[in-house]
Amino acid sequence: GAGVSQSPRYKVAKRGQDVALRCDPISGHVSLFWYQQALGQGPEFLTYFQNEAQLDKSGLPSDRFFAERPEGSVSTLKIQRTQQEDSAVYLCASRRAPMTEAFFGQGTRLTVV
Amino acid sequence: DQQVKQNSPSLSVQEGRISILNCDYTNSMFDYFLWYKKYPAEGPTFLISISSIKDKNEDGRFTVFLNKSAKHLSLHIVPSQPGDSAVYFCAADARNTDKLIFGTGTRLQVFP
Numbered sequence: 001g002a003g004v005s006q007s008p009r010y011k012v013a014k015r016g017q018d019v020a021l022r023c024d025p026i027s028g029h030v031s032l033f034w035y036q037q038a039l040g041q042g043p044e045f046l047t048y049f050q051n052e053a054q055l056d057k058s059g060l061p062s063d064r065f066f067a068e069r070p071e072g073s074v075s076t077l078k079i080q081r082t083q084q085e086d087s088a089v090y091l092c093a094s095r096r097a098p099m100t101e102a103f104f105g106q107g108t109r110l111t112v113v
Numbered sequence: 114d115q116q117v118k119q120n121s122p123s124l125s126v127q128e129g130r131i132s133i134l135n136c137d138y139t140n141s142m143f144d145y146f147l148w149y150k151k152y153p154a155e156g157p158t159f160l161i162s163i164s165s166i167k168d169k170n171e172d173g174r175f176t177v178f179l180n181k182s183a184k185h186l187s188l189h190i191v192p193s194q195p196g197d198s199a200v201y202f203c204a205a206d207a208r209n210t211d212k213l214i215f216g217t218g219t220r221l222q223v224f225p
Binding site: 040041042050091103104 | 147154
């Protein structure tokens, strides 16, 4: 596709449930980012990949959060044992190289009930 | 520790006038800056960027100014149009980390 694609667009999870959020970056883009955006806030960095290598995961809020990009293309953000505070929009972005613009997907809105 | 700050949560401007959105940063290692625009229920879309070797970059109605000594950048939109009403985020990048850090956003409303 022409843009970054995220699925699902909306996810409602019961507290304690595991969820998996998918990101299809723009073809050929080396860098892939995950952000968490709470209501009224800016996107907060979670983690970053360069190809298949996860170079920075300093923003992951707890060890319940796990991200992978095994073949350097599609990425999955997994949240185990979801809590209410995990409710947010999760944004994925990709870019072809450092110091260039990043392109965002539409996000996945996660609601934990 | 908020490395990128947008101190004005909202701004209201009349159509045809200039909109000026401000952004401050604390990390002197940042060397590439971007502005994004976000509509509800959509992901941020890229507007304009500037490298630290420049102090100004223009693209149509949008101009970004960078003052490195003050660690400050601003986005000027002129003339402002109702379709510009959205939330605007500034973001900063450091060559040695390749990690985009975002501000908290400014909601711009352009009224007729």
